[in-house]
Amino acid sequence: MQIVRRIKDFKRALLEWRKEELRVALVPTMGALHDGHLSLVDKAKTRSDRVIGTSFVNPKQFSPDEDLKIYPRDEVSDKIKFEKAGASLLFVPSVAEMYPSGYLTKVYVKGISDILEGKYRPHYLSGVATIVSKLLILAKPDIAIFGEKDYQQLCLVRTLVRDLNLEVEILGVPTVRELDGLAMSSRNTYLSSSQRKIAPNLFEELRGICEIARKNGDIDRACISATQKLLKKGYDKVDYIVCRDSHTLSKYDPRKNSGRVLGAAWLGKTRLIDNLEISSRRVES
Numbered sequence: 001m002q003i004v005r006r007i008k009d010f011k012r013a014l015l016e017w018r019k020e021e022l023r024v025a026l027v028p029t030m031g032a033l034h035d036g037h038l039s040l041v042d043k044a045k046t047r048s049d050r051v052i053g054t055s056f057v058n059p060k061q062f063s064p065d066e067d068l069k070i071y072p073r074d075e076v077s078d079k080i081k082f083e084k085a086g087a088s089l090l091f092v093p094s095v096a097e098m099y100p101s102g103y104l105t106k107v108y109v110k111g112i113s114d115i116l117e118g119k120y121r122p123h124y125l126s127g128v129a130t131i132v133s134k135l136l137i138l139a140k141p142d143i144a145i146f147g148e149k150d151y152q153q154l155c156l157v158r159t160l161v162r163d164l165n166l167e168v169e170i171l172g173v174p175t176v177r178e179l180d181g182l183a184m185s186s187r188n189t190y191l192s193s194s195q196r197k198i199a200p201n202l203f204e205e206l207r208g209i210c211e212i213a214r215k216n217g218d219i220d221r222a223c224i225s226a227t228q229k230l231l232k233k234g235y236d237k238v239d240y241i242v243c244r245d246s247h248t249l250s251k252y253d254p255r256k257n258s259g260r261v262l263g264a265a266w267l268g269k270t271r272l273i274d275n276l277e278i279s280s281r282r283v284e285s
């Protein structure tokens with residue numbers, strides 16, 4: 001696996017592949033790879049001739065009071081994992097390479113950037129839109145792969161690709177979970193052992209809401225009740241538990257569209273997010 005740090009070397013490596021008319025997949029990450037990331041590489045391999053991994057902790061998607069400084073970084077282990085998983089090229093730029101002095105441009109997707117995660121993490125989604133646009137423009141991949149774990153991010157990327165007419169297929173890959181249901185995340189390493197035991201309740205509560213939705217139950221009430229249960233079970237704060245339209249993340253109408261239940265909650269200083277598809281196998285009334 002080739003490792004490149006400079007944009008000019010990245011472009012040169014890709015030029016060779018283009019000449020050979022190879023189909024290229026991009027797997028953007030912030031490093032600290034876990035099995036969830038590796039499932040993205042696995043999916044990418046089935047849909048392309050060459051897989052590019054990127055590892056860049058993007059400062060623009062962190063608010064000043066967030067965990068940029070302590071976000072886990074392990075370049076040596078990331079390299080080994082990307083290579084073992086079958087990536088052919090790893091792009092590991094510095095902050096100065098991606099945002100040189102005088103850098104001014106920000107990509108902002110109206111609406112979707114301001115709700116849910118955007119309400120609680122105001123820098124996050126425009127930071128993601130900016131870095132993902134840059135990576136897609138640089139790499140010009142045929143396909144780019146994102147985890148469904150960050151579901152709002154996936155919806156945002158699909159929207160910006162549509163709006164900017166970028167010629168890339170965006171593929172979402174289902175969340176990989178620990179045996180007890182906790183969604184894999186680089187931030188799970190922040191949890192103490194007692195918090196780690198409480199953490200899977202977020203998934204359990206979302207699953208419960210899906211079950212109620214499937215039986216045509218009252219989902220608004222189910223979301224309120226799930227919030228209360230999480231607080232009772234040891235979560236310190238719940239930012240939101242909601243059911244939304246799967247594509248737009250606007251209001252969910254069970255009769256008209258497919259839905260997603262999404263949640264964000266805190267265990268101490270660690271904020272966990274998760275989401276599940278509301279199965280279409282609803283009982284018709």
Ligand code: PAF
Binds near residue numbers: 029061131150153
């Ligand atoms: O999901 C992530 O790891 C990041 O938000 C991404 C898409 C790599 C952009 O920095």
